[in-house]
Amino acid sequence: MVAITDLHLVASGKVREIYDLDDELLLVASDRISTYDAVHPNPVPGKGAVLTAISTFWFERTRDLVPNHLVSVTAGVPAAVRGRAMVVRKLRMLPVEAIVRGYLSGSGWRDYQQTGAVSGVRLPAGLRESDRLPEPIFTPTTKAGIGHDEPLDFERLAELLADRELAERLRESSVTLYRHAAEHARANGIILADTKFEFGLDAGGALTLGDEVCTPDSSRFWPVEGYEPGHGQPSFDKQIARDWAAGTGWDKLPPAPEIPDHIVARTRARYIEAYERLTGTSFTDWLVRTGAPETRAVSG
Numbered sequence: 454m455v456a457i458t459d460l461h462l463v464a465s466g467k468v469r470e471i472y473d474l475d476d477e478l479l480l481v482a483s484d485r486i487s488t489y490d491a492v493h494p495n496p497v498p499g500k501g502a503v504l505t506a507i508s509t510f511w512f513e514r515t516r517d518l519v520p521n522h523l524v525s526v527t528a529g530v531p532a533a534v535r536g537r538a539m540v541v542r543k544l545r546m547l548p549v550e551a552i553v554r555g556y557l558s559g560s561g562w563r564d565y566q567q568t569g570a571v572s573g574v575r576l577p578a579g580l581r582e583s584d585r586l587p588e589p590i591f592t593p594t595t596k597a598g599i600g601h602d603e604p605l606d607f608e609r610l611a612e613l614l615a616d617r618e619l620a621e622r623l624r625e626s627s628v629t630l631y632r633h634a635a636e637h638a639r640a641n642g643i644i645l646a647d648t649k650f651e652f653g654l655d656a657g658g659a660l661t662l663g664d665e666v667c668t669p670d671s672s673r674f675w676p677v678e679g680y681e682p683g684h685g686q687p688s689f690d691k692q693i694a695r696d697w698a699a700g701t702g703w704d705k706l707p708p709a710p711e712i713p714d715h716i717v718a719r720t721r722a723r724y725i726e727a728y729e730r731l732t733g734t735s736f737t738d739w740l741v742r743t744g745a746p747e748t749r750a751v752s753g
């Protein structure tokens with residue numbers, strides 16, 4: 454089997470590494486964690502596997518709704534990264550972030566307060582922060598290499614893609630996926646407030662879902678317990694680390710401080726809980742299915 458050290462690293466993001474496999478890519482999620490946009494020096498063990506497991510769950514569940522890039526989480530995955538890596542088809546990525554919002558939060562809430570609309574989508578008056586929207590809205594942005602992503606209204610999206618019909622399919626696919634995932638998550642105790650999809654075109658030119666899907670890193674996950682509009686909501690996965698970080702007096706600029714063991718342990722448990730709530734299966738089963746190193750250590 455191919456060793457991870459023999460592969461060609463094409464990119465390393467804040468939390469993932471990407472390796473080239475000719476017509477395919479290997480996406481490896483690390484255990485790195487960021488709060489306030491700064492990556493902490495120590496990892497949360499298991500986080501990369503949870504993110505990969507959650508994306509895989511959605512890819513497998515929604516492949517009949519929208520085609521996606523997932524090829525395998527076992528065949529072709531080097532032993533050292535089993536459980537937190539997937540082989541995907543290489544796509545020509547569209548230069549946009551396909552964001553869907555079901556609740557009013559973050560930059561959506563700020564835009565709404567200033568203009569009564571989000572990315573050109575007009576909303577009813579009198580909504581509060583974190584309110585559920587009457588319908589999910591599609592609020593794409595540019596995907597800037599460096600610097601800030603700019604909101605795009607539908608007209609500007611169609612211009613940027615130079616293809617109105619493609620823009621329409623992008624909106625339709627994004628909203629369909631969000632509705633499906635948000636409904637499933639809500640029934641299992643998690644509010645999927647908003648999420649970001651990335652799409653590309655496959656070798657035949659078909660619109661294909663890529664990147665990661667409805668993970669806590671690409672979405673806002675809120676606990677259903679205690680949900681209350683009128684203010685911001687706690688993050689399902691990161692709140693423990695954020696509260697700790699805010700309490701240290703850190704100025705929230707890099708470098709981020711080392712997270713103490715008890716906060717790491719509680720954060721790890723939260724990620725695993727997110728996976729187990731969403732899928733109704735145990736995280737250990739995922740590690741066994743993929744032959745992750747931690748299970749090989751246990752079984753000898």
Ligand SMILES: Nc1ncnc2c1ncn2[C@@H]1O[C@H](COP(=O)(O)OP(=O)(O)OP(=O)(O)O)[C@@H](O)[C@H]1O
Pocket residue numbers: 464465466467468469470471478522541542543544545546651653663664665
């Ligand atoms: N099937 C695919 N084919 C080609 N590129 C892909 C595919 N799936 C995802 N990508 C791209 O791989 C990259 C994943 O990088 P990653 O998310 O780790 O870092 P980033 O997006 O550059 O930065 P950040 O850490 O802020 O997310 C993205 O640029 C994404 O668009």
Ligand SMILES: [Mg+2]
Pocket residue numbers: 466
């Ligand atoms: Mg990314």
